[in-house]
Amino acid sequence: MQFQNTLSFAQQLDAKDTLAPYKNEFTFPVINGKEVIYFTGNSLGLQPKRTQAYVNEIMNDWAGLAVEGHFKAEKPWWDYHERLAAPLAKVVGAKPEEVTVMNTLTVNLHLLMVSFYRPSAKRFKIICEEKAFPSDQYMLASQVRFHGYNPDEAIVEVKKREGENFWRTEDILQTIESVGDELALVLIGGVNYYNGQVFDMKAITEAGQKQGAFVGWDLAHAAGNIKLQLHDWGVDFAAWCSYKYMNSGPGNASGIFVNEKYLNRKDIPRFEGWWGTKKETRFLMKPEFEPMENAEAWQISNAPVMAMAPYLASLSLFDEVKMDILIEKSKLLTAYLEFVLQEIDKEIGSSTIFEIITPKERGCQLSVFLHGQGKALFDYLMENGVVTDWREPNVIRLAPTPFYNSFEEMYRFGQILKQGILKH
Ligand SMILES: *Cc1c(COP(=O)(O)O)cnc(C)c1O
Numbered sequence: 327m328q329f330q331n332t333l334s335f336a337q338q339l340d341a342k343d344t345l346a347p348y349k350n351e352f353t354f355p356v357i358n359g360k361e362v363i364y365f366t367g368n369s370l371g372l373q374p375k376r377t378q379a380y381v382n383e384i385m386n387d388w389a390g391l392a393v394e395g396h397f398k399a400e401k402p403w404w405d406y407h408e409r410l411a412a413p414l415a416k417v418v419g420a421k422p423e424e425v426t427v428m429n430t431l432t433v434n435l436h437l438l439m440v441s442f443y444r445p446s447a448k449r450f451k452i453i454c455e456e457k458a459f460p461s462d463q464y465m466l467a468s469q470v471r472f473h474g475y476n477p478d479e480a481i482v483e484v485k486k487r488e489g490e491n492f493w494r495t496e497d498i499l500q501t502i503e504s505v506g507d508e509l510a511l512v513l514i515g516g517v518n519y520y521n522g523q524v525f526d527m528k529a530i531t532e533a534g535q536k537q538g539a540f541v542g543w544d545l546a547h548a549a550g551n552i553k554l555q556l557h558d559w560g561v562d563f564a565a566w567c568s569y570k571y572m573n574s575g576p577g578n579a580s581g582i583f584v585n586e587k588y589l590n591r592k593d594i595p596r597f598e599g600w601w602g603t604k605k606e607t608r609f610l611m612k613p614e615f616e617p618m619e620n621a622e623a624w625q626i627s628n629a630p631v632m633a634m635a636p637y638l639a640s641l642s643l644f645d646e647v648k649m650d651i652l653i654e655k656s657k658l659l660t661a662y663l664e665f666v667l668q669e670i671d672k673e674i675g676s677s678t679i680f681e682i683i684t685p686k687e688r689g690c691q692l693s694v695f696l697h698g699q700g701k702a703l704f705d706y707l708m709e710n711g712v713v714t715d716w717r718e719p720n721v722i723r724l725a726p727t728p729f730y731n732s733f734e735e736m737y738r739f740g741q742i743l744k745q746g747i748l749k750h
Contacts, residue, residue, distance in 0.1 A: 329662055331669040331740060339662065339733035345655050351375055351643060352573075352730040357711040363735045363742075365714045368519075368547060368691050368725035371573030371640075380639040384631055405605065406638075407622075407629040410581075413641040417572075417649055418545070418564070419555035420583050423620035427568075427634060428601075428627075431546060431580040432461045434565040435513075437624060438582065439469050441594050442540040442563055443511045449538070450475050451505050453512045455493055456483040459519050462544055466513065491683035493518075495526045502533045509539040516554070516564075517547035520717060522684040522691035522725075524552055528559040535560065546570060549581065550644065551689035553653055556583050563588075571727065572644075574637040579630060584621045599626030643729070655728035656690040662733055663692060663726050666740040674747055683721070691725040693717075699747065706746040712739055 329335065340346050352372040354361035364372060387399040396404045407427050415422040428434065443452065450473070452466055467477040482505055484498050502509060512534035517524050527543060534541035543564040548554060550571030556564055564583040568574035588594050600608060602623045604616045617623035644652075667680045681695040696703060697720075704716045715723040726736060 327658075329665040331666055331737065333734065333737055336662075336733040336737035339658070343655060343733070345647065345651065345728055346732065348643070348647065349730045349732060354730075355713070357709075360711050362711045362713050363739050364730065365712065365724040365726065365739075367573070367727035367730070368522075368551075368570055368723060369715055370569055370576060371550075371571055371727070372730055373575065374573055374636075374639055374643055376642065377575070377636045377639040380635040381632070384635050403629065403631045406631045406634055407625075409638055410634060410641060411620075413645040414581055417550055417554070417641070417644050418566070418581070418583060419553070419559075420557045421586060423589065424557060424583050424586050425581060426621040426625060427579050427581050427637060428625045428629070429580055430577065431544070431565055431567040432465055434580045434582050435462070435465055435542075435544060436469065437597055437626075438542060438563045438565060438584070439465070439511075439513075440597050441584075441588070441624075442542055443469055443473075444595070445470075445473050445475060445480070445510050449508055449510045450480050451482055451508045451510055452480055453482045453484060453498075453501055453505060453509060453514075453534070455498075455514050455518065455525075456485045457520065458483075459515055459544070459546070462513070462515065491521055492523050492685040492687075493525070495529060498525070498530055499533045502530070502537055502539075506537055509534065509537045511539055512541045514543060515547065516543040516545045517552060517689055517691075519547050520721070520723075521693045522547075522688050522723070524548070524687040524689060526687070527561065528555075531559050531561050535562075547691070548689070550649075550652075551656070551691075553649060557585070561585060568637045568640070571725075572637070573640045573729070575633075579633040579637055582621060582624060584624060589621070589623070590617070590619050596624055597626065598623075601625040601628050647729075652728045656726075659726045659728060659731060659733065659736065660688065660690045660692060663724060663736045663739075666736050667692075667694065667743075670740045670744050670747075673744065679747065690727055691723055693721050693723050696720050696722065699750065702750050703743075703746050706749065707742065710742050710746070712742055 387395040410427045411422045411425050415425045470477045470480040484501050531541040540562045545564050545566035549566035567580050568578045598615050602625045671680050683695050684693045
């Protein structure tokens with residue numbers, strides 16, 4: 327498609343967009359009396375309007391039924407989490423029994439490492455990407471120390487090449503091969519939070535497993551953003567948060583995936599609690615733990631239903647729209663934003679201002695290095711109703727999400743950006 331950087335062209339794309347009505351399903355912050363152009367769905371997704379009713383339902387059941395709500399609410403609390411598994415499995419390409427919702431992301435990665443990082447003197451190394459999300463770095467290092475190993479020896483970071491902004495798959499595969507039979511675990515962010523790169527999860531999973539290691543993925547920036555086929559790729563385990571592209575509210579509950587080959591296995595250790603034991607006998611309060619036959623065996627505490635309600639509301643939107651349709655729009659919208667940035671750059675002339683450091687393997691995030699521009703531009707955008715995200719040293723991250731961003735917004739953003747640059 328031949329794009330044009332004009333209002334009428336952008337409006338034509340919106341007119342053809344079958345997802346356009348979904349913008350009205352979300353609530354936008356207002357700056358200077360106008361709804362913002364929201365580019366930070368990669369950090370905290372907007373609130374779906376329908377979420378309030380899901381939360382109110384729990385509040386009302388609690389008020390009216392109190393303890394009876396566990397079994398007598400219309401959506402009983404004791405198995406509330408079960409409602410999330412089927413729609414969530416579709417989002418991440420899993421079987422429903424491989425998925426559950428519990429705790430929060432870093433906590434879940436720790437719990438999954440209990441099962442899938444069991445180092446020995448010979449096989450104790452972990453491969454991750456350099457400059458992984460800090461929480462993941464702390465998690466990996468603390469796990470390594472917990473097992474009595476030295477993070478400097480055990481953690482092998484795959485680096486980007488000198489002068490390049492992305493990781494090469496061949497370098498990751500090469501590192502996996504060279505660590506060989508010392509490799510215990512590969513754990514990488516499936517979509518990098520900084521440059522928006524999508525890793526080749528299928529190839530990396532296969533390569534890690536070929537060396538006898540487990541392979542897990544932190545899908546914080548992937549769930550609800552890109553096509554995932556966790557089951558078909560043979561991924562061992564994964565976890566993600568619900569508050570980024572999945573629009574389920576700040577700090578909210580996390581999803582996990584455990585490959586079906588590890589369900590019902592006595593040789594896979596876990597940290598256990600009563601919500602992981604068989605639901606049929608859970609309330610008999612017997613001393614022996616009988617694991618659930620699905621990923622729920624990893625659950626520990628009773629379900630935080632107040633946190634699950636917004637996730638269930640959000641999943642009802644994903645279930646209506648389907649990932650393939652979202653991704654189709656996401657690709658077009660992101661390509662249009664890229665085009666608008668290039669056009670504005672040309673119109674301003676002089677030297678290149680916007681360097682997109684996101685490789686072509688991407689979801690909807692574009693990370694843009696600003697040459698000759700500083701934080702003042704970011705502040706200008708915010709004052710003018712454009713919410714972006716600033717990362718040192720000079721990068722803004724823009725995530726046009728297919729659920730609630732329009733093509734017209736990409737055009738309008740370009741115009742605001744141009745004014746901002748001409749002013750500074
Ligand atoms: C957002 C994000 C997290 C956040 O972890 P929480 O435990 O939810 O605070 C972790 N890892 C990555 C890669 C992230 O992008």
